[in-house]
Amino acid sequence: MSAAVFSGQTAGSYLETCARCQTRSDVVMWLTENFETLLKATGRRALKWSTLAEHLARDGLRTQQGRAPTPNGLRVEWYRVKERITAAKAEADRRLRDGSASPAVVSTERAPTGPSDEEILALMAEADNEERLNRERRERIAGYEAQRRPKVAPDQASIQPTAPAEVVETAQSQPASLETATQPRVKIGQIANHVTMLTQAPRYGADRDKPLPPPYVGPRPDGMPEYLPLDALMPLDATGRQPDGRIDYEALPGLPRRSFFESEREWAKACIPMVEAVPHEDRSIVLKALLMRSRDRMKSLY
Known part of the structure; x- marks a missing residue:
């Protein structure tokens, strides 16, 4: 009976499943190999993940659990791959700038952890x-910028054409002072907004001994x-x-x-x-x- 259970096909499937658990899935490997192409495609327009998932499933690509890729799962894996590759490139640039561009192996324990599936899906929903x-x-x-620009009153605009040419030319040649240009328009009876500046929150315990960062x-x-x-x-x-x-x-x-x-x-x-x-x-x-x-x-x- 045990021989029937562990026949050649069943044992092969079992070993293939165990191998998938120890390595990256076919979907992740495909996304990594085609990273630059996908990055350009997602930058130009919104990618139809359902169509891509159908093509990958038809070509036999499977997730780490051995299932066909779904649109949501494919988007999650893509954002994980993009974050991992982007972080690796940023780290390589930093090492190059610091003059320590020697090859080094980054341990998986200290590798930055990406956002969870729920956070990535929330980001995609807001995209x-x-x-x-x-x-x-x-x-x-x-x-807001239009409100800050100084405006010319209608009566002043109507008076300017009748002014002598010398006066107009002199007025235009003299730039307005900074105080006049930045002075807000006077509005009778306008009440100023009351703003209470936030203060540093109290620090307790070990946080009290931590020095504050340099000022901005x-x-x-x-x-x-x-x-x-x-x-x-x-x-x-x-x-x-x-x-x-x-x-x-x-x-x-x-x-x-x-x-x-x-x-x-x-x-x-x-x-x-x-x-x-x-x-x-x-x-x-x-x-x-x-x-x-x-x-x-x-x-x-x-």
Whole structure:
């Protein structure tokens, strides 16, 4: 009976399944080998993952569990492969800049862990709305800039053509002073917005002995909340990495540091508008991951 159970075909299938458990799946290997082609395809337009999954399944490619690839599973594996290759390239560039470009083997224990399946699927679900949100952000910024520009009153515009030519020429040759150009329009009865600046959250226990990072030097970044002081930001020359080499999302250069806030929800709330102020085409994978994590924490911490 045991001989019938472990026949040639059954034993072969069993050994093939065990081999798949120890190596990367056919789908992951295919995505890795065709990384550059897929990267260009996804950059030009939205990829139809259902069609790609059908083609791969028809060609006999299987997941690590031996099943045919699904559209959602294929998208998850693609983002994992892209994050792994991008992180490896970034590490190679860093080693090259530091002058230590000698080949080294990175242990799997210290390799940066990617986002979970739920986080990746949430990112993919928000990808369709990314362009719309970016367009709305640009319209808001354009409206804000239009309000800041000095406007000429209608009565002044009607008087200017009747002025003598010398006076008009003299007025045009003299540039407006910086104080006049930046002075806001006077609005009678307008009440100023009351902004209470956030202060450093109290630190307890071992956190009290940790030194604060150097101060941020530079102008206020776009999208930075009004209530947030500059000392809440990490300096621009910060590494953005933990001591073991992993990405430190809570201490990225020029972005709010987690240690300044008392709760994780307040930190996520301050990060979202600053990352959204960066144009979608200029956002790095790290910024996209931070935006995804911050939105996820805003949803889960209500």
